[in-house]
Amino acid sequence: xxxxxxxxxxxxxxxxxxxxxxxxxxxxxxxxxxxxxxxxxxxxxxxxxxxxxxxxxxxxxxxxxxxxxxxxxxxxxxxxxxxxxxxxxxxxxxxxxxxxxxxxxxxxxxxxxxxxxxxxxxxxxxxxxxxxxxxxxxxxxxxxxxxxxxxxxxxxxxxxxxxxxxxxxxxxxxxxxxxxxxxxxxxxxxxxxxxxxxxxxxxxxxxxxxxxxxxxxxxxxxxxxxxxxxxxxxxxxxxxxxxxxxxxx
Amino acid sequence: xxxxxxxxxxxxxxxxxxxxxxxxxxxxxxxxxxxxxxxxxxxxxxxxxxxxxxxxxxxxxxxxxxxxxxxxxxxxxxxxxxxxxxxxxxxxxxxxxxxxxxxxxxxxxxxxxxxxxxxxxxxxxxxxxxxxxxxxxxxxxxxxxxxxxxxxxxxxxxxxxxxxxxxxxxxxxxxxxxxxxxxxxxxxxxxxxxxxxxxxxxxxxxxxxxxxxxxxxxxxxxxxxxxxxxxxxxxxxxxxxxxxxxxxxxxxxxxxxxxxxxxxxxxxxxxxxxxxxxxxxxxxxxxxxxxxxxxxxxxxxxxxxxxxxxxxxxxxxxxxxxxxxxxxxxxxxxxxxxxxxxxxxxxxxxxxxxxxxxxxxxxxxxxxxxxxxxxxxxxxxxxxxxxxxxxxxxxxxxxxxxxxxxxxxxxxxxxxxxxxxxxxx
Numbered sequence: 001x002x003x004x005x006x007x008x009x010x011x012x013x014x015x016x017x018x019x020x021x022x023x024x025x026x027x028x029x030x031x032x033x034x035x036x037x038x039x040x041x042x043x044x045x046x047x048x049x050x051x052x053x054x055x056x057x058x059x060x061x062x063x064x065x066x067x068x069x070x071x072x073x074x075x076x077x078x079x080x081x082x083x084x085x086x087x088x089x090x091x092x093x094x095x096x097x098x099x100x101x102x103x104x105x106x107x108x109x110x111x112x113x114x115x116x117x118x119x120x121x122x123x124x125x126x127x128x129x130x131x132x133x134x135x136x137x138x139x140x141x142x143x144x145x146x147x148x149x150x151x152x153x154x155x156x157x158x159x160x161x162x163x164x165x166x167x168x169x170x171x172x173x174x175x176x177x178x179x180x181x182x183x184x185x186x187x188x189x190x191x192x193x194x195x196x197x198x199x200x201x202x203x204x205x206x207x208x209x210x211x212x213x214x215x216x217x218x219x220x221x222x223x224x225x226x227x228x229x230x231x232x233x234x235x236x237x238x239x240x241x242x243x244x245x246x247x248x249x
Numbered sequence: 250x251x252x253x254x255x256x257x258x259x260x261x262x263x264x265x266x267x268x269x270x271x272x273x274x275x276x277x278x279x280x281x282x283x284x285x286x287x288x289x290x291x292x293x294x295x296x297x298x299x300x301x302x303x304x305x306x307x308x309x310x311x312x313x314x315x316x317x318x319x320x321x322x323x324x325x326x327x328x329x330x331x332x333x334x335x336x337x338x339x340x341x342x343x344x345x346x347x348x349x350x351x352x353x354x355x356x357x358x359x360x361x362x363x364x365x366x367x368x369x370x371x372x373x374x375x376x377x378x379x380x381x382x383x384x385x386x387x388x389x390x391x392x393x394x395x396x397x398x399x400x401x402x403x404x405x406x407x408x409x410x411x412x413x414x415x416x417x418x419x420x421x422x423x424x425x426x427x428x429x430x431x432x433x434x435x436x437x438x439x440x441x442x443x444x445x446x447x448x449x450x451x452x453x454x455x456x457x458x459x460x461x462x463x464x465x466x467x468x469x470x471x472x473x474x475x476x477x478x479x480x481x482x483x484x485x486x487x488x489x490x491x492x493x494x495x496x497x498x499x500x501x502x503x504x505x506x507x508x509x510x511x512x513x514x515x516x517x518x519x520x521x522x523x524x525x526x527x528x529x530x531x532x533x534x535x536x537x538x539x540x541x542x543x544x545x546x547x548x549x550x551x552x553x554x555x556x557x558x559x560x561x562x563x564x565x566x567x568x569x570x571x572x573x574x575x576x577x578x579x580x581x582x583x584x585x586x587x588x589x590x591x592x593x594x595x596x597x598x599x600x601x602x603x604x605x606x607x608x609x610x611x612x613x614x615x616x617x618x619x620x621x622x623x624x625x626x627x628x629x630x631x632x633x634x635x636x637x638x639x640x641x642x643x644x645x646x647x648x649x650x651x652x653x654x655x656x657x658x659x660x661x662x663x664x665x666x667x668x669x670x671x672x673x674x
Contacts, residue, residue, distance in 0.1 A: 088623040
């Protein structure tokens with residue numbers, strides 16, 4: 001589904017990704033771990049098309065298509081979703097209106113029929129109940145005044161509603177207490193399917209107790225330095241990133 | 250002398266605006282004051298950002314245009330309509346507005362009604378001249394509204410000021426709205442079209458104790474039109490003045506909005522959206538003056554400037570000695586939509602009382618790139634995401650109305666770029 005080949009990328013002229021390679025198949029969950037500054041969030045932004053991130057070498061293929069020149073909304077319509085580490089507060093824009101606009105824009109771009117209000121609300125109710133969310137969330141402005149946990153739940157709610165093919169979770173566990181972490185993980189697990197791939201970016205092994213990855217990658221200084229099964233995360237937790245990076249070097 | 254001032258002086262001499270001997274004398278001394286003070290210049294603080302030079306060179310004869318207007322979208326009755334500064338009886342219809350007496354300044358002048366001379370007898374400081382004085386000299390007509398005491402439900406009154414596309418002269422109107430004790434009314438000013446003409450409008454608003462007036466002004470004038478507008482509101486104890494200004498048109502539109510909170514617990518709630526496009530300059534000067542204890546004003550203004558336009562906003566709060574326990578809050582946020590556009594904002598605070606709460610803040614910025622990316626990453630196309638964020642930006646100013654029915658009724662008359670799509674939260 002996703003193939004990243006020898007990706008080099010820079011932000012404001014500073015090279016952050018230095019030969020990043022990754023192959024992620026549908027139905028799989030890959031965890032991407034690494035210390036601060038390794039380039040994990042940069043990778044998330046580059047995949048979703050944020051301005052200001054320049055690809056200097058390499059390729060990003062999504063189902064065989066090079067997506068590096070596509071606009072963020074075009075990538076979203078193809079089925080790429082980024083759950084933000086810091087979801088943006090947008091006062092004045094109603095959450096429900098936003099979600100309906102987003103969903104229908106994606107459907108339109110894919111040549112699918114747009115959902116009318118009734119069909120949309122039915123879908124919303126269904127997803128809310130799966131995630132055990134209160135519908136109060138819908139009546140508020142996008143993330144405005146939300147607690148850290150609410151913001152992350154809203155990200156997962158959007159993930160559930162938009163049903164992307166590839167979900168990138170950027171440190172979705174950061175700033176969450178254990179209950180919120182469990183709730184978020186449950187939401188993600190409910191979304192796992194043979195057609196969908198997840199790239200779970202995290203600092204800590206803790207999240208992986210709840211979202212069991214098929215593959216764990218360790219990233220350092222702009223590229224993957226080790227890959228393995230879930231046991232790799234446990235080893236990291238025990239030995240630390242420095243030992244891992246030193247071992248790889 | 251500036252051409253503009255000369256042409257208005259000529260207008261005065263050629264038309265000899267009416268009134269009894271006393272009124273004529275006031276008109277003459279007002280004109281003399283305007284000429285003595287002269288056309289403003291950019292060194293004056295309150296005129297700093299107005300395109301004065303280009304305006305001063307223009308000249309305007311009294312309006313004579315009689316060509317047709319586009320009246321396809323007139324608001325429903327009750328309504329009063331002025332076309333090119335002249336009252337249009339055929340298009341006006343004030344049925345269904347019990348307890349509101351509507352008369353015209355022209356008639357009041359003719360009948361030597363005391364209200365006309367009270368209105369025109371007011372003197373101005375030199376700093377307020379020349380446009381207030383010119384209005385006194387030149388205003389031949391206008392609306393006089395008198396709303397009966399007591400709390401009765403009434404439909405909103407639309408007041409439509411519409412001008413021909415071919416108009417290029419000048420006119421001045423002077424209006425007065427008086428809400429008696431406990432009276433309630435909603436009035437909506439519509440300023441539309443008007444060609445390359447100039448108009449000068451002055452509104453006196455008097456709210457007696459316990460009354461409430463909702464006063465909306467929708468300005469979508471022709472991009473060649475010049476308007477000098479002033480509203481002086483005197484708000485008595487326990488009265489509430491709710492005010493919304495939405496401006497998107499004109500070549501140069503100056504509005505001086507003076508809120509005078511004169512009685513204990515008087516309140517003013519003022520929202521404004523100045524959305525300048527093209528080469529337009531929107532220039533608003535708002536002053537909220539707290540003159541009695543326990544008064545409150547909430548002022549929520551938003552400016553947007555696109556293309557090569559300018560949006561100027563001055564927001565002053567003055568709390569007089571003795572107006573203890575007053576509460577004033579002013580926010581003015583601005584959005585630059587183009588690199589060539591200009592925004593000037595200046596909040597000012599002057600406090601002479603104790604135990605007051607006063608807050609003001611002004612910002613100028615661009616659409617938040619982070620928010621834009623967030624919306625786009627969810628599939629919202631860029632232009633829609635920008636529209637959504639822009640709407641979110643100014644929507645707060647519209648909340649002063651706090652009346653869904655009224656807002657729904659206004660919607661068809663809002664400028665195109667403010668047409669809502671249900672995106673509000």
